[in-house]
Amino acid sequence: MKRTATGEAMRVIRGEEDLREGLEALRLADPRLVPVIEAAGPLPLRLMDPGFAGLASIIVSQMISKASAAAIWRRITAAGPATAEAYLAHAPETVASFGLSRAKAATLAHLAEAVSRSGLDLDAVCRLDAAAAMAELTAHPGIGPWTAEVYLMFCGGHPDVFPSGDVALQAALAGAFQLPSRPAAREVASMAKAWSPWRSVAARLFWAYYSVTLRKDVAPLVL
Numbered sequence: 001m002k003r004t005a006t007g008e009a010m011r012v013i014r015g016e017e018d019l020r021e022g023l024e025a026l027r028l029a030d031p032r033l034v035p036v037i038e039a040a041g042p043l044p045l046r047l048m049d050p051g052f053a054g055l056a057s058i059i060v061s062q063m064i065s066k067a068s069a070a071a072i073w074r075r076i077t078a079a080g081p082a083t084a085e086a087y088l089a090h091a092p093e094t095v096a097s098f099g100l101s102r103a104k105a106a107t108l109a110h111l112a113e114a115v116s117r118s119g120l121d122l123d124a125v126c127r128l129d130a131a132a133a134m135a136e137l138t139a140h141p142g143i144g145p146w147t148a149e150v151y152l153m154f155c156g157g158h159p160d161v162f163p164s165g166d167v168a169l170q171a172a173l174a175g176a177f178q179l180p181s182r183p184a185a186r187e188v189a190s191m192a193k194a195w196s197p198w199r200s201v202a203a204r205l206f207w208a209y210y211s212v213t214l215r216k217d218v219a220p221l222v223l
Contacts, residue, residue: 012156035176057073059142060072085112088116107143125137145165162188168206173188173206
């Protein structure tokens with residue numbers, strides 16, 4: 001347990017035991033998940049410390065292959081510490097060498113500025129309830145719902161987040177439930193309500209299921 005910014009107790013995912021508890025709760029809450037759980041195998045925990053490095057790596061990994069994201073992240077970390085201050089100190093030609101798209105370079109620059117000079121506390125954001133944390137994160141340029149949700153899941157340990165706009169999750173749901181087409185984000189969000197308060201475990205489950213059934217590594221993080 002940890003305390004939210006308002007002092008309320010909030011359960012967080014911090015280890016394999018939490019995943020096992022969540023999976024058992026999901027199995028009991030929705031019998032349709034039993035074959036998905038059996039097919040998916042062990043779920044990866046994939047936790048990182050909250051802060052600039054964690055959120056920056058998620059931004060880098062969005063909408064590109066894991067191999068490409070890993071290569072970009074290696075260049076960033078080879079250039080210096082993955083801190084907001086170090087990122088702001090990079091010369092323009094150094095940033096250009098990372099291989100980031102123009103949009104992602106701008107997002108990382110805005111994020112570094114917010115953390116280093118505007119008082120954005122990414123650790124404190126993780127202690128907010130999910131709705132407040134989402135509002136705080138998505139107020140910054142270039143950070144959309146997917147990025148914020150993945151940050152809360154894997155850096156904040158939030159147990160009840162499901163990135164409904166994630167294409168791999170949509171495809172996994174379509175395959176697992178034999179849907180005629182990939183469901184839209186709004187439909188996915190509606191479906192995922194049945195898996196509260198363990199939607200973050202359900203998301204890990206369907207990412208793992210997608211990886212197993214389609215033999216693709218779709219983990220949304222560089223680790």
